[in-house]
Amino acid sequence: MAENHTKPDFSMVMASAVHDMKNSLSMLLHSLEMISEELPEEMKNSGKVATLQYEAERVNNDLIQLLGIYRLENNNLSVHIDEHFIRDFIEEQAARYEVLLNSRSITLNIECEDDLVGYFDRDMIAGIINNTLTNAARYTKDTITLKAFQEDNNTVFEIADNGSGYPESMCNAPGKIFKGIDFETGSTSLGLYFAYQVAHMHKQGDNVGTITLENGGDLNGGIFRIRLP
Amino acid sequence: MKSEHSRMNIKSVAALPKTYSRLRFLVVDDFENFRMSIKQMLRSFGAEKIDIANNGNDAVQKCTYEHYDIVLCDYNMGDGKNGQQVLEELRYKKRLKHTSSFILITAETSKDIVVGTKEHQPDGYIAKPITKAMLQKRMDNLLLQHEALLPINKELDLENFPKAITLCTQEIQKGSRYKSWCYKTLANLYYLTSDYSHAQKIYDDVLSKREIVWARLGLGKIQMGKQLYPEAIEQFKKVITDNPDYVEAYDYLSTAYEKLGKRKEAQDTLQQAVAITPRAIPRQQHLGELCNSNQDMESAISAYRATVKHGTYSIHDSSDNYLNLGRCLSDTSEGNDSEKAKEYAKEAINILDKAIRKYDSDEVKASANLIESRVHMGQKNEAASRASFAKAESLIDESTVDAETGIEFAKTLYRLDETERAEKMLHKLAQRFEGDKSIINSIEELLDEPVSLSQKIKARELNKKGITLFEEGQLEQAIETFKKALNETPKHPALNLNLVQVALKSMKQQASAQVNIPFLEETLDHVKHIPTQHRQYKRFITLSKKVADLKSS
Numbered sequence: 001m002a003e004n005h006t007k008p009d010f011s012m013v014m015a016s017a018v019h020d021m022k023n024s025l026s027m028l029l030h031s032l033e034m035i036s037e038e039l040p041e042e043m044k045n046s047g048k049v050a051t052l053q054y055e056a057e058r059v060n061n062d063l064i065q066l067l068g069i070y071r072l073e074n075n076n077l078s079v080h081i082d083e084h085f086i087r088d089f090i091e092e093q094a095a096r097y098e099v100l101l102n103s104r105s106i107t108l109n110i111e112c113e114d115d116l117v118g119y120f121d122r123d124m125i126a127g128i129i130n131n132t133l134t135n136a137a138r139y140t141k142d143t144i145t146l147k148a149f150q151e152d153n154n155t156v157f158e159i160a161d162n163g164s165g166y167p168e169s170m171c172n173a174p175g176k177i178f179k180g181i182d183f184e185t186g187s188t189s190l191g192l193y194f195a196y197q198v199a200h201m202h203k204q205g206d207n208v209g210t211i212t213l214e215n216g217g218d219l220n221g222g223i224f225r226i227r228l229p
Numbered sequence: 230m231k232s233e234h235s236r237m238n239i240k241s242v243a244a245l246p247k248t249y250s251r252l253r254f255l256v257v258d259d260f261e262n263f264r265m266s267i268k269q270m271l272r273s274f275g276a277e278k279i280d281i282a283n284n285g286n287d288a289v290q291k292c293t294y295e296h297y298d299i300v301l302c303d304y305n306m307g308d309g310k311n312g313q314q315v316l317e318e319l320r321y322k323k324r325l326k327h328t329s330s331f332i333l334i335t336a337e338t339s340k341d342i343v344v345g346t347k348e349h350q351p352d353g354y355i356a357k358p359i360t361k362a363m364l365q366k367r368m369d370n371l372l373l374q375h376e377a378l379l380p381i382n383k384e385l386d387l388e389n390f391p392k393a394i395t396l397c398t399q400e401i402q403k404g405s406r407y408k409s410w411c412y413k414t415l416a417n418l419y420y421l422t423s424d425y426s427h428a429q430k431i432y433d434d435v436l437s438k439r440e441i442v443w444a445r446l447g448l449g450k451i452q453m454g455k456q457l458y459p460e461a462i463e464q465f466k467k468v469i470t471d472n473p474d475y476v477e478a479y480d481y482l483s484t485a486y487e488k489l490g491k492r493k494e495a496q497d498t499l500q501q502a503v504a505i506t507p508r509a510i511p512r513q514q515h516l517g518e519l520c521n522s523n524q525d526m527e528s529a530i531s532a533y534r535a536t537v538k539h540g541t542y543s544i545h546d547s548s549d550n551y552l553n554l555g556r557c558l559s560d561t562s563e564g565n566d567s568e569k570a571k572e573y574a575k576e577a578i579n580i581l582d583k584a585i586r587k588y589d590s591d592e593v594k595a596s597a598n599l600i601e602s603r604v605h606m607g608q609k610n611e612a613a614s615r616a617s618f619a620k621a622e623s624l625i626d627e628s629t630v631d632a633e634t635g636i637e638f639a640k641t642l643y644r645l646d647e648t649e650r651a652e653k654m655l656h657k658l659a660q661r662f663e664g665d666k667s668i669i670n671s672i673e674e675l676l677d678e679p680v681s682l683s684q685k686i687k688a689r690e691l692n693k694k695g696i697t698l699f700e701e702g703q704l705e706q707a708i709e710t711f712k713k714a715l716n717e718t719p720k721h722p723a724l725n726l727n728l729v730q731v732a733l734k735s736m737k738q739q740a741s742a743q744v745n746i747p748f749l750e751e752t753l754d755h756v757k758h759i760p761t762q763h764r765q766y767k768r769f770i771t772l773s774k775k776v777a778d779l780k781s782s
Contacts, residue, residue, distance in 0.1 A: 023357065029358050053360075083441075
């Protein structure tokens with residue numbers, strides 16, 4: 001058979017590196033969980049363990065986005081829209097942040113009907129919600145609300161906090177902000193760009209998914225909203 | 230954190246540790262630390278019966294001897310089967326019951342992997358990295374669903390469809406949380422029991438609210454069942470337009486085209502599907518067959534190449550993949566001395582040698598040597614060809630050989646210019662396998678056209694052209710064209726009979742023309758080798774009689 005002596009495919013290299021890093025992160029997070037169980041009470045709550053977890057989650061989110069955006073550019077990212085129980089889904093995402101939020105005395109409220117179903121790509125939307133939660137955990141004062149509901153046949157996810165809110169420039173054109181990326185807001189912009197693209201890949205008839213950023217609401221902080229048809 | 234459990238589920242959630250302890254788990258991962266950490270987590274949730282497997286083969290074996298309720302399997306397990314191949318094999322061997330859940334643990338998001346995995350319908354995914362809290366939440370939800378649907382799934386395992394239909398209907402009437410699953414299952418049950426009208430009603434209802442893939446596909450399947458192929462094609466096309474990665478729809482679309490005899494469209498459709506899932510071997514095998522019958526050899530070669538390449542750890546690995554690739558390469562390189570043909574010949578020998586080493590079966594070794602013999606002959610290397618043939622001959626008992634190897638043997642004999650022995654072999658096979666229509670067909674085909682593929686193609690094209698000319702009334706040109714075709718395949722029955730028929734008509738039209746009886750008789754003579762079961766036999770007899778009448782008049 002004819003052998004291919006081409007250069008290694010960068011996408012493959014990246015995928016396998018990310019895969020490997022995710023395995024490492026899994027081990028790291030698990031070891032951390034085990035260590036923290038052996039720690040004395042005061043150290044458990046010192047926040048150091050939580051910081052480790054938080055940073056590991058951040059690395060994970062960045063990896064997902066990096067690979068996701070790379071695949072998007074190469075037309076190799078595909079959406080798989082299935083029916084999901086939304087409450088189960090958001091509780092599973094929230095569970096990743098349990099320790100962190102507890103240690104920082106942040107309250108996370110989940111507001112969603114029990115049997116509400118939505119149609120979306122589980123992994124992609126999970127990535128977006130996780131990324132937004134990671135950000136919210138960083139900027140909020142002490143409360144985050146993760147809310148999901150149905151509106152005009154759309155599924156809406158809302159993540160609100162009581163921090164100081166998003167900069168005005170971001171609220172105007174989320175997703176497009178990526179064009180003017182600078183390194184200070186780099187990871188946030190990357191996240192929004194990815195969220196914007198993923199929302200856009202969710203279609204039903206002529207309707208397309210959108211994201212919006214707002215300030216205010218019940219918690220008077222930042223609100224991230226993703227609306228999927 | 231104030232995220233309390235779903236109110237409705239409080240009771241069932243409280244009972245979950247008991248459920249965990251009742252169920253049997255299998256954790257599959259090549260990485261020991263990982264296995265152990267998942268196992269510890271499951272234990273902390275209440276699970277007691279947890280087995281582990283450290284690679285895909287181990288997992289398949291364990292599932293063969295033990296029934297597991299929940300299988301948690303990593304996707305990437307280094308060398309050896311990956312998670313998808315484990316799932317595919319378990320599904321193929323029917324080792325996973327409806328009452329079992331297969332959950333894939335993955336860090337993969339690349340398209341061919343995600344799509345390739347979806348095709349085998351795992352019951353759930355868990356994305357890495359895994360934390361205890363998140364795994365518990367996910368497993369809790371999966372277990373709740375598992376328990377709620379257990380009665381229905383038990384009936385499905387027993388193939389007690391009427392009971393399953395009743396239970397699904399009851400679950401829906403209860404206003405179950407899982408009603409969507411129930412509708413989907415119910416519609417499929419109606420479909421399986423050929424109750425198309427009930428199935429269609431569910432699909433229509435679902436689609437009236439929202440475009441849902443399984444419902445659209447279901448409608449198409451019903452139309453296929455009713456043999457409404459053009460309508461089915463529209464449904465499958467719609468699925469594909471909305472979900473270009475939904476490979477199942479391509480399979481159905483391709484089948485619908487095949488049913489309509491549109492083999493080219495069928496091939497194109499499958500080619501799109503394999504571009505998305507290059508690793509799906511059965512699809513590549515089917516594509517190979519389609520391309521082969523469409524005489525698109527380049528495409529056939531690339532499909533069969535994929536079956537070999539991706540077969541290594543797959544349940545669908547088979548000597549046929551190697552032999553079919555060898556055959557296509559052989560057919561393409563035969564009688565062609567271009568550089569490319571030489572490359573193909575080399576590749577064929579290489580692949581067939583691999584098959585000879587890999588499969589411990591006399592039939593495989595014999596077939597591979599026979600194909601090699603033809604490849605060598607095609608490259609005008611008679612000594613090597615004879616040597617391969619001798620090896621095959623020593624492995625075959627001609628009186629008991631299986632049909633496929635026997636036909637391969639005869640085909641090779643033709644190439645070695647041993648026509649008589651080839652025909653004798655085929656006649657013997659025809660007697661031994663008289664009742665098997667598909668074998669008889671292959672024998673006929675070889676008897677009709679025992680020539681190289683390029684000659685066959687040339688003859689077929691000329692035959693087509695001749696028929697067109699005949700239909701246009703250009704009889705003399707038609708006769709010349711059929712004669713040219715017969716230079717390629719002298720003993721082809723349909724061709725010879727076409728020639729006789731056109732010649733007869735031409736003689737009738739031109740009353741003045743000389744009736745060339747000897748020519749007609751000679752042409753008919755080329756067909757007399759066909760057995761009475763041959764498709765052209767009746768026509769042969771009719772035309773022979775006409776010629777005989779002419780002669781005596």
